[in-house]
Every structure is written in C-alpha cells, then in structure tokens.
Amino acid sequence: MNISDLAIKSIIGWECGGEAEYNNAPEWPGEQSGVTIGVGYDLGMTPANEIVQAWGPYVSSDDLKVLVGLSGKTGPKAQEILPHVRHLRFTWHTAETVFRETTLPTHFLRTLRAYPQVIDLHGHCAGALVSLVFNRGPKMTSDDGRRVEMADIQALLKFNNLNAIPERFEAMQRLWPNTAGLRRRRREEADLFRLGLAQRGD
Secondary structure, three states, rough: OOOHHHHHHHHHHHEEEEEEEOOOOOOOOOOOOOOOEEEEOOOOOOOHHHHHHHHOOOHHHHHHHHHHHHHOEEEEHHHHHHHHHHOOOOHHHHHHHHHHHHHHHHHHHHHHHHHHHHHOOHHHHHHHHHHHHHHHOOOOOOOOOOOHHHHHHHHHHOOOOHHHHHHHHHHHHHOOOOOHHHHHHHHHHHHHHHHHHHHOOO
C-alpha cells in the first residue's frame, strides 16, 4: 500500500482521535453510520463474515455474536441499538491491530477499485483518497446528486488532472451543513492531497 505514515496517522485521527482520545466503547457517529468500534470500524456497513474475520481473534465468542448482529443496521436503527451494546470494551491495542491488519488494507483495495490510478500517486495523495472512500464508500453515482464530486475525482484521475482534485474534496462540504467534523475532514484531506502534489513536484 502506497499510503504515507502521515496519511495513516491522519486517518486514525479523523476516525477516532488517536490513542489519546480513543473511546473504547461502541459509538454512533451519526448520519447513516452504523454502530462503530475501534478505529472507525462501522459494523453496520460491514458484512457479517468480514466482522468475524477481523474481530474473531480478539474478542470472546459472546461479544462476537453481538458484533455480527449489528451488521446491516445503520442510521436511526443503529442509534436505537447503541445503548444496548455500550457495555462492550475494546483496547487500543486491539483497535489499532484490526485497523492496520484488516481495515486499512480493505479500504485501500476498495479505493483501488474505485480509483485505479491511486497506485501511482504520492503516499499523501493516496492516503487522502483512501480516507475519502473509508468515510464515504466507493460509490460514484446516486439519484440525489450526493456523489457528483466522487465521480469528478474519478474523471480527473483518468485524465491526470491532479491539481483540480483538492477542490473536489472541498466542494463536498456542501453535503454536511450541520456536521462540522465532516466538513473539516474534507478540507484536511484536500490539504493532504495538495501536500502530496507539492512533494512530488506536480
């Protein structure tokens, strides 16, 4: 994976605040997320078999059954379930291990399928795109126009118009008028992408 250490550190920070701010209990980030544990591991958005593979080696069989039961439950349903699973705890060591061994490689592959050119980018640029797909998923189309910028980035990569990509990150801020954290993340991803371009000399 051509993801820079700075990008990995940034993704961890955006997902959970890093070790210093890590919350070892499940949480619900809002919007259409599912119950989330570890370093941004969205159980609602993850198939049951992937949850078993990722967390099975590190949690009890009883806890694993609970985690698997959260697969597919997102949005208000996840918010409703959250109080019933808040007793679960996951150490930072476990959270970081699952992130580095399973979560990050999985999202890198999803990013590679969505944006094949990522493999040739500077590690900061690649990391910004992985962060985007990590947070929003790899879909390029939607009926409500919420995926326009995702598709724009795909076209810009195809034609090697890299300098125009950071603005597309920033344009996505329109989608979350009431969610400051997501707007900030898009701005910081744009800055990370620009840094990669500058260091590569593009």
